[in-house]
Amino acid sequence: MKKIFVLDTNVLLHDPKAIFAFEDNDVVVPIVVIEELDKFKKDVNEIGRNARQVSRILDEYRQKGKLSQGVKLEGGGCLRVELNHQSPERLPSELIATKADNRILATALNLKHDNLPVILVTKDTNLRIKADALGMKAEDFESDTITLDELYSGEVEITVDPGAIEQFYSQGELPAADPKPHPNEFALIKNSANPSQTALARFNHHKNAFVPIANTKHGIWGISARNKQQQYALDLLLNDDIRLVTLVGRAGTGKTLIALAAGLEKTIENRAFQRLVVSRPVFPLGKDIGFLPGDIEEKLRPWMQPIRDNLDFLMGASASAVAGRAKGKKDLQSLFDLGMIEVEPLTYIRGRSMPNQYLIVDEAQNLTPHEIKTIITRAGEGTKVVLTGDPYQIDNPYIDSSSNGLTYVVERFKDEPIAGHITLVKGERSDLAELAATLL
Numbered sequence: 207m208k209k210i211f212v213l214d215t216n217v218l219l220h221d222p223k224a225i226f227a228f229e230d231n232d233v234v235v236p237i238v239v240i241e242e243l244d245k246f247k248k249d250v251n252e253i254g255r256n257a258r259q260v261s262r263i264l265d266e267y268r269q270k271g272k273l274s275q276g277v278k279l280e281g282g283g284c285l286r287v288e289l290n291h292q293s294p295e296r297l298p299s300e301l302i303a304t305k306a307d308n309r310i311l312a313t314a315l316n317l318k319h320d321n322l323p324v325i326l327v328t329k330d331t332n333l334r335i336k337a338d339a340l341g342m343k344a345e346d347f348e349s350d351t352i353t354l355d356e357l358y359s360g361e362v363e364i365t366v367d368p369g370a371i372e373q374f375y376s377q378g379e380l381p382a383a384d385p386k387p388h389p390n391e392f393a394l395i396k397n398s399a400n401p402s403q404t405a406l407a408r409f410n411h412h413k414n415a416f417v418p419i420a421n422t423k424h425g426i427w428g429i430s431a432r433n434k435q436q437q438y439a440l441d442l443l444l445n446d447d448i449r450l451v452t453l454v455g456r457a458g459t460g461k462t463l464i465a466l467a468a469g470l471e472k473t474i475e476n477r478a479f480q481r482l483v484v485s486r487p488v489f490p491l492g493k494d495i496g497f498l499p500g501d502i503e504e505k506l507r508p509w510m511q512p513i514r515d516n517l518d519f520l521m522g523a524s525a526s527a528v529a530g531r532a533k534g535k536k537d538l539q540s541l542f543d544l545g546m547i548e549v550e551p552l553t554y555i556r557g558r559s560m561p562n563q564y565l566i567v568d569e570a571q572n573l574t575p576h577e578i579k580t581i582i583t584r585a586g587e588g589t590k591v592v593l594t595g596d597p598y599q600i601d602n603p604y605i606d607s608s609s610n611g612l613t614y615v616v617e618r619f620k621d622e623p624i625a626g627h628i629t630l631v632k633g634e635r636s637d638l639a640e641l642a643a644t645l646l
Contacts, residue, residue: 207323208230208231208232208283208323209228209231209232209323209324209325210231210232210233210234210317210322210323210324210325211228211231211232211233211234211324211325211327212234212235212236212288212310212313212314212317212324212325212326212327213225213233213234213235213239213327213328214239214307214310214326214327214328214329214330214333215239215242215243215306215310216328216329216330216604217327217328217329217347218235218239218243218256218257218260219243219246219253219256219257219260219604220256220329220347220574220604220605220609221256221347222256222259222260222263223263224327224347225260225263225279225285226279226280226281227347228281228283229281229282229283230281230282230283231283232276232283232284232285232286233279233283233284233285233286234286234287234288234313234317235264235285235286235287235288236287236288236292236309236310236313237287237288237289237292238292238306238309238310238313239310240264240287241306242306243257243260243261244257247261252574252576252577253604255576256576264285264287267285273285273286273287274286274287274289288313288317290316291312291313291316291317291320292309292312292313292316293312293316294308294309294312296312296315296316296319296340297311297312297315297340298340301336307330307332307333307336308336310326310328310333311326311333311336311337311340311342314326314337314342315340315342318342324342324343325343325344325345326342326343326344326345327344327345327346327347328344328345328346328347329346329347329609334346348608348609357454357597357613357616357617357629358388358616358617358620358627359627359628359629360388360390360391360392360438360620360626360627360628360629361391361392361393361394361435361438361628361629362387362391362392362393362394363393363394363396364383364393364394364395364396365395365396365397365398365401366380366395366396366397366398367398368397368398368399368400370395370397371395371397371403371404371405374395374405374407374416374418375405375418378417378418379410379413379415379416379417380395380407380415380416381414381415381416382409382414382415382416386409386414387409388409388620388621389409389411389621389622389623389625389626390408390409390410390411390442390448390623390625390626390627391408391409392406392407392408392409392419392438392441392628393406393407393408393409393416394406394434395407395416405418406418406419406434406437406438407419408438408441408626411623412623419437419438419441420440420441420444420445422437422440422441422444426440426444426467426468426470426471427467427470427471427475427520428467428520428522429463429464429467429520431464432460432632432634433630433632433634435455435459435628435629435630435631435632436460436464436630436634438628439451439453439460439461439464439465439628439630440464440468442626442627442628443464443465443468443469443472443592444468444471444472445626446472446478446590447624448590448624448625448626449585449589449590449591449624449625450582450590450591450592450593450615450619450622450624450625450626451465451590451591451592451593451625451626451627452570452592452593452594452612452615452616452619452625452626452627452628453465453592453593453594453595453627453628453630454594454595454596454597454612454613454616454627454628454629454630455596455629455630455631456596456598456599456631456633457596457599457633457635457639458633458634458635458636458639458640459630459631459632459633459634460630460634460635461594461595461596461630462512462513462516462566462568462594463516463519463520465566465568465592465594466482466484466513466516466517466520466566467520468592469482469484469564469566469592470482470517470520472564472590473546473547473564474541474546478564479562479563479564479588479589479590480561480562480563481545481546481547481548481563481564482546482547482548482563482564482566483547483548483549483550483560483563483564483565483566484513484517484547484548484549484550484565484566484568485549485550485551485552485555485565485566485567485568486510486512486513486551486552486567486568486569487551487552487569487570487572487573487577487602488551488552488553510549510550510551512568513549513568514538514549517538517547517549518538521537521538552567552573552577552581555580555581555584558584559584559586560584560585560586560589561586561587561588561589562586562587562588562589563586563588563589563590564589564590564592565581565584565585565589565590565591565592566592566594567581567591567592567593567594568594568595569594569595570593570594570595570610570611570612571595571596571597571599571600571607571610571611571612571613572595572600572601572602572605572610573602573605573610573611573612574602574604574605574610574611575609575610575611575614575615576611577611578593578611578612578614578615579611582615593612593615595610595612597610597612597613
């Protein structure tokens with residue numbers, strides 16, 4: 207039996223193509239949604255872009271027939287802009303009838319009263335609660351969401367016969383059994399007879415075998431991996447054949463620090479890339495303090511300061527780790543002056559082409575799937591892109607832990623040989639930070 211899906215404004219602002227996501231069922235857009243979209247159409251951000259795209263889609267179908275009566279969709283359903291069924295009489299008196307959300311809810315309720323199988327689709331949690339309280343079925347729009355429990359971790363454990371680990375080290379590879387791992391997926395290889403005998407490996411898609419990970423025992427830029435996930439991360443970050451790396455982990459797991467250390471190593475030490483570019487979205491924690499004085503560099507300094515703090519730490523760590531090496535190292539400011547390190551916001555990345563650069567995007571969980579796409583498509587020949595973030599720490603009000611761009615790209619790229627991912631689980635910042643991340 208066909209269903210009728212009533213779409214909230216936030217669904218269309220999240221994904222303009224949501225109209226086509228309901229197979230052969232009918233899609234209803236209340237007229238108040240069109241009015242709300244009109245408020246966003248002049249915005250210069252992604253929300254404005256999406257509002258304009260929805261308007262173009264609706265206008266395209268308007269030319270095929272009357273939207274008020276319903277126009278056939280390619281999937282077999284109908285698209286209709288609902289002008290009727292707006293009476294607020296079925297709303298309880300506590301709900302203000304002039305409020306847009308409540309008018310959308312009233313439209314769905316009135317359609318349901320006609321004995322039609324109606325489902326309200328909204329990303330507004332409170333609207334779903336109100337709908338449920340009134341006996342209306344409501345759903346979140348989840349066509350592009352990935353629950354964190356199901357998110358690809360980037361690692362597995364495998365048990366092998368006695369002698370296989372010795373063979374692995376002597377031959378430099380271990381054939382993979384079915385089912386085949388994902389490209390660049392890591393494995394903790396255990397001896398079945400002696401579980402304490404282990405090896406760390408990465409699946410090489412081209413060889414169809416596990417190969418040893420990079421030896422980072424002596425560390426890079428004064429820091430060393432403190433757990434196996436960090437070893438996995440460094441293997442991805444230092445491998446020039448892997449062009450996209452995603453690092454997911456809660457606060458204190460070392461995502462940003464090891465990404466910056468690897469970037470400095472590959473750019474400054476090995477000269478494998480022309481420059482290290484570090485960026486992050488501009489979203490405040492807590493209440494925004496308002497406009498900041500000064501030029502563009504001065505305005506952005508508070509937002510970029512966490513990156514500079516990590517770079518300062520790494521420069522000091524590197525200087526103290528290797529005797530005599532510090533004398534030949536340039537200080538941080540001179541590297542900035544030479545253009546070998548750039549720290550900048552993502553605001554002005556659209557339209558750029560970035561060849562032969564080591565690009566790190568920190569706090570990527572605050573980006574939408576479209577913004578992530580915009581960033582990755584800026585990568586020119588020879589560029590490596592590193593995305594780091596914690597899906598549990600999202601400041602962008604239009605996305606959540608399952609619909610953000612970081613988790614989206616992890617799932618989309620997990621089968622690509624030029625991409626690698628690892629989820630870091632153990633906090634290494636301090637005992638206090640780890641305890642806070644666990645308990646709070």
